[in-house]
Amino acid sequence: EIVLTQSPGTLSLSPGERATLSCRASQSISNTYIAWHQQKPGQAPRLLIYGASSRATGIPDRFSGSGSGTDFALTISSLEPEDFAVYYCQQFGSSPLTFGGGTKVEIK
Amino acid sequence: EVQLVESGGGVVQPGGSLRLSCEASGFTFDNFGIHWVRQAPGKGLEWVSLISGDGGATYYADSVKGRFTISRDNSKNSLYLHMNSLRTEDSAVYYCHMVEGYWGQGTLVTVSS
Numbered sequence: 566e567i568v569l570t571q572s573p574g575t576l577s578l579s580p581g582e583r584a585t586l587s588c589r590a591s592q593s594i595s596n597t598y599i600a601w602h603q604q605k606p607g608q609a610p611r612l613l614i615y616g617a618s619s620r621a622t623g624i625p626d627r628f629s630g631s632g633s634g635t636d637f638a639l640t641i642s643s644l645e646p647e648d649f650a651v652y653y654c655q656q657f658g659s660s661p662l663t664f665g666g667g668t669k670v671e672i673k
Numbered sequence: 674e675v676q677l678v679e680s681g682g683g684v685v686q687p688g689g690s691l692r693l694s695c696e697a698s699g700f701t702f703d704n705f706g707i708h709w710v711r712q713a714p715g716k717g718l719e720w721v722s723l724i725s726g727d728g729g730a731t732y733y734a735d736s737v738k739g740r741f742t743i744s745r746d747n748s749k750n751s752l753y754l755h756m757n758s759l760r761t762e763d764s765a766v767y768y769c770h771m772v773e774g775y776w777g778q779g780t781l782v783t784v785s786s
Binding site: 600602609610611612615621653655657660661662663664665666667 | 708710717718719720723732734768772774775776777778779
């Protein structure tokens with residue numbers, strides 16, 4: 566099973582600041598099989614990024630994904646109030662699909 | 674528009690059973706494998722089970738193997754999760770999920786005496 570380790574666990578930032586979230590895999594994964602999801606309290610997760618770097622439909626361009634091999638990142642260039650949420654990376658290139666433990670982006 | 678709508682959650686005693694359903698629309702149902710993913714209160718996302726598009730292959734997390742059964746009825750565009758011998762640690766919101774990026778709204782299962 567591929568383990569995904571997200572860091573930091575919590576990121577305390579102010580609106581307008583840049584957020585960089587990390588996701589490290591225990592083995593190399595093809596970019597095709599890396600996704601990022603956003604979850605707000607009481608809601609289902611929502612796809613943000615697929616294929617490591619492609620934005621899903623309707624996702625603002627302040628969200629970007631990068632990385633390859635075992636190291637991936639999600640960057641939010643300038644935080645908007647609605648971006649404070651929990652973010653999960655996911656891999657589905659190796660069975661079982663797995664998720665990282667999540668990074669909570671909170672208002673400082 | 675792809676939609677996944679779960680139902681069937683509720684409160685059940687330890688050792689009890691429950692069947693969850695996920696009704697799908699907006700895509701060719703039998704072309705896609707579909708997962709169940711759960712989230713315990715205040716915790717992260719945990720994969721539970723996968724079924725292939727034709728229903729011929731099924732996979733389970735070790736934590737539910739032998740207790741849960743995933744199935745689908747392609748004539749009804751529906752996915753199911755039959756849960757037996759439920760434990761308190763099975764309490765969670767259960768989502769149906771497609772790796773193409775789609776999630777249902779979830780259904781809450783509470784196992785409590």
